[in-house]
Amino acid sequence: MAYAAACVALLAVPILAQYPEGSLYSPPISSGYGNWSAAYAKAHAFVCNLTITEKVNLTTQTGTGASYSYSLGIIPRVGFRGLALDDSPTGVRSTDYTSAFTAPLNMAMTWDRDLIYAQAYANGAEHKAKGVNIAYSPVVGPLGRSPESGRIWEGYSPDPYLSGVSFGLTVAGMNAAGTIAVGKHFVLYEQEHFRQVREWNDWHLPNATFNTTEPYSSNADDRTLHELYLWPWYDAVHDGMAAVMCSYNQLNNTQACQNNHLLNDILKGEMGFQGFIVSDDGSQHSGVLSALAGMDMTILGETSPNGELGLGISFWGPNLTQSVLNGSVPEWRLDDMATRIMAAYYYLDQDQDFPELNFAQGDLSTFGYLYPHAMVDYQQINEHVDVRDHHADIIRRVGANSIIMLKNVNNTLPLNKPKQIAIIGEDAGPSIYGPNGCSDRGCDNGTLAMGWGSGSTNFPYLIDPLAAIQARALQDRSVVQYVLDNYDTALIDSVVAQATVCLVFINCDSGEGYIEIDGNYGDRKNLTAWMRGDDLVNEVAGNCSNTVVIAHTPGPIIMEPWIEHPNVTAVLMAGLPGQESGNALVDVLYGAVNPSGKTPWTIGKQRGDYGTDVMYVANAPVPQLNFTEGLYIDYRHFDQAGIAPRFEFGFGLSYTTFSYSNLRIQPVSGASPTTASAAASSAQTTVNPSVCPRYALNASAYTFPSTISSLTDYIYPYLPRNSTFTVGPAYPSASVIATSPGTPGGAPALWDTVYTVTVSIANTGSVAGQEVAQLYLALGNGEPLRQLRGFNKTMIQAGASADVSFTVRQRDVSIWDVPSQSWVDVRTLGTAVGVSVGASSRDLRLNGTMAAVGGVGSGSAAGNYSASVTAATTSAGGPAVTEYSDGQLQVPTEYSDGQVQVPASATG
Structure with a gap:
């Protein structure tokens, strides 16, 4: 069927022409493409030796009945000890003797591929050493549609290219360390408000008068979905991602974890994803439907997300x-x-000497009950294994290289043995509760080095800026005075009046929606500094002619109240730098490290400049979050709307200067533009493909064995004793059909290099430094004015120069064509591609073109793009039943016993 450019029901509708009349679900069965073949051979041999209950045990986590709460798949008959799962992108969650890494946001702020990979490898190594098979990391959902979104610090950037590179490198790094990296959250999970009914109707209702009935629906058109939000997932699948977590939200009014088109057709089919899909806490809303739609594993234990x-x-x-x-x-x-x-x-070789799980998440006691709800098996539950290795060095390097210098008047920085330093602001010092005093980092006390929620971990220690600066001041014989109370104005005025340089520390925080801080329900309620931060800066600057501002934030903040103050001489953005926060900052403040971070988002002059925001007030019982901005988020929106940012995307200063010259744009010999079809392979025609030998449907073989007793709150795969059931199938023969997946990362042609772009960069200053050269392309055809399609961070000595090259792949010059459901190279549409290289998205030093080839093509890709999304709702304001174009209902009714009722009529 032809696809409309903005079809609200698109995600729920497969390409019907591929499948027999009446098919509803299309799960791809993979036999293992490329380097997955050996893993699939081992997996087939293992699984086909299992009974149905043993297979079910692999899919269902055991609940919270055990101290090792995130686990599944124990199969004693074949000697399989099961799999352990844990968070998070900043380290192993809620245990001890592990590292507190920088936020993934800081990884993106470095624009450094080597450092991104190094931290990812270290994080994966720590998970493995703790015995964790599967880590819930990394994050690219949220992508960052709105800067207020609570969990953007767990991800990288609202730019899909920068996020894609970072996401793919993180997957590759964690995989190389031996831990299965779970990419999350798939997909369009762009805010915390209304993600779960129970959070708003049960937990937050006293402070918010909402009565939602379902999670919010993110409503986006197909082109926006592919070119923005799915783009990074292609990178991760191509780089070997072995697991994906489906998200809380609905997509175009179909729940993400039971969305056949999203999981089966796109992720497993179009992208050729070879691994498994797991639910999030509370994101599974059905049993049969989520299984048929492509989900492979369920988190914890749940029968009601509410x-x-x-x-x-x-x-x-x-x-x-x-x-x-x-x-x-x-x-x-x-x-x-x-x-x-x-x-x-098997893909991660976890069958070869993988460590035993050696800790209990959330319980630091050495001894306890292995099954605490049942109070059974009192034993050692924590071995307190120290897995940190040399990772503090990596954290410090990432922290220092991620710091973004936004302002530096008259070479205020680096500091050179200042006579007297004033350090002002609560964010400079330690928390009175200690670094782990608030559960899941759910507070903002003392210096901020990590956001809150399931993406957090315990600090083994936290070097605050005050401690690190004082240690350096001892070497320089500098005097250090400080005030950590943001509200003691008289003392602040007295201290800063005596100082040679005044360092003002401000912050703001955000995190996951189950925690609220000062009315911030995960998502930030504003983009300003917390704890009177703006007033604090102005107060210090009014009494100190040399004021340096350091900001620890989970994303951009508005700086207009003070950024142009003549006494604000330098500004550093430090993100959320983890355990080595103060040391990393001192490295930059004193010049041991030349700042080289660049903004991974735009810093606007006012909140409204972004054109997007969090939905704070539900607009229906099923909140409808309409992505009407389409492709135009962050710098793409600023460019389109002609809005001048305070600091543009990709901006960052250095202690040296760089010049650009000699742009060379060279086509790759033999590379020819093609239409890189993203459609899945031809569907198999059998409804019951022979994966494993079928077992006899004998209920007595699957009921609870008399040889074991049930533990409290522990989930087993067995039916209750004396169960009866009716042999199916419950579905008509064409309702569920196996299909063949695509190749990992989509059509292979997408990854072909079609051009190389090279420039010469000279360090024209007096100190060595790293420059992040950035490549932007103008693709026409209704695309944004410019889009990042390459970056390269290069160390250049003072007075020296270097050639810096970018590889341009076919996907980089392609756009998503809705009617053909494929990526189309814009050069085949008669479009000459504009090429720009520079130091930021608005500091473009060199320009050129890539020539068009062939004539103007047909289809929506050749026309102007506009996003027009309207949520489908009933007259009562709830979600409408999504239908196929031929009137077939999308979702059968599910009974509580797991059976389904297929509508007798296909007329809707």
């Missing part, structure tokens, strides 16, 4: 066993679920 989690009940577990036995879920789908999980295990 209720309590992990209490020994699950949509899957025994319900999945029953659904397979009664035919609601085909046995080959269960086989594929288990095979994908085990393929990831």
